[in-house]
Amino acid sequence: MNFVKGSCEDFVTVLASKAPIPGGGGASALVGAIGAALGNMVASLTVGKKKYADVEEQMYLLKDKTENLQRELLELVGRDAEVFEPLSKAYGMPKNTEDEIAEKDKVMEHALKEACSVPLEIMKKCCEAIELHREYAEKGSALAVSDAGVGVVFCKAALQGASLNVFINTKAMKEKEYADKINIEAKTLLTQYEKMADEIYSDVLAKLVKE
Amino acid sequence: MNFVKGSCEDFVTVLASKAPIPGGGGASALVGAIGAALGNMVASLTVGKKKYADVEEQMYLLKDKTENLQRELLELVGRDAEVFEPLSKAYGMPKNTEDEIAEKDKVMEHALKEACSVPLEIMKKCCEAIELHREYAEKGSALAVSDAGVGVVFCKAALQGASLNVFINTKAMKEKEYADKINIEAKTLLTQYEKMADEIYSDVLAKLVKE
DSSP: OOGEEEEEEEHHHHHHHSSSSSOHHHHHHHHHHHHHHHHHHHHHHTTTTTGGGHHHHHHHHHHHHHHHHHHHHHHHHHHHHHHHHHHHHHHOOOOHHHHHHHHHHHHHHHHHHHHHHHHHHHHHHHHHHHHHHHHHHSOOGGHHHHHHHHHHHHHHHHHHHHHHHHHHHHHHHHOHHHHHHHHHHHHHHHHHHHHHHHHHHHHHHHHHOOO | OOOOGHHHHHHHHHSSSSOSSHHHHHHHHHHHHHHHHHHHHHHHHHTTOOOGGGGHHHHHHHHHHHHHHHHHHHHHHHHHHHHHHHHHHTTOOSSHHHHHHHHHHHHHHHHHHHHHHHHHHHOOOHHHHHHHHHHHHHSOGGHHHHHHHHHHHHHHHHHHHHHHHHHHHHOSOOOOOOOOOOOOHHHHHHHHHHHHHHHHHHHHHHHHHOO
């Protein structure tokens, strides 16, 4: 399930098909990785420049963190497929007898929990990437400021995209207490980091264009 | 410059480097293509289902349009690189004599116009994709509603990302009248389609989770 080793074109084509994987969760992880990579690009274009010598050390530290996030988000593309495939099979289980219904319920509940865990992880990584973009937008090379802006909107979109993949799974859970706990965690991340991302994007936009 | 034939992993890695291409414009085209593909996926999961027989014909029409957008956006990844590379070279031209300055100004102005045209085209394609997502979110299979939501946030992010690549280029233009005309066009698209995308996303979110 190593979709990221395949071509971008193939990823898009298989995504568009009715094949269960990759799905919206995996696509969110990829868009998050692209968003993080744009931050990494800002760092790459800032280090080694006289004008930005003051922030060079910090840029190298940020670059390391961003590189990790970028790699982790690419790994999450595959992990999302690994947890989504069993869920997609569980949806197809028969429910003709009471025993079958009970078995399906059990398998589904487990598969739903697994299928929530990865998008929630993607959300957390995107939040970390948004925080790094704040630094890139403020301190990175002015020539690359648009890239910090593009990066942050992608990380926000990936955060929101992953959240929908959490919510569609918690909605189907029977254990409402567990589902509520996950939903609260996801909503808390959304509230805090959508706002932060919007602020960073507005700051970048204000640098590039007059209202 | 056929980045989309290369692996997703390589795209992310080269994007993160200081290589001038791919840049934020090409990344926006790819994210737009991923967003469109998610709409296409909704169509793929809706057609052939008894429950959605009423919308089947419409879904096939939408699917055709979405497939075109998906292909065009993938092509725009390469086209963005083609117009950005000359601009990146123009930035490096010498400006020691009056003749050199005049020559650089001329080459820059042309390269800036070219480098604006592709992200503006990406914006337009993303707007079309957002309109299609409205249909997918309303009429597509309920099992895939989260994918319509993810798709629309990606198309919105790609629209915004591409706009920053328009604005960073118009900002550097000497012909202010031309720059203003392009900026107005970009801002008009942003105003209309950011709002539409937000509404579609909110509708999807409301179907999946209670406030």
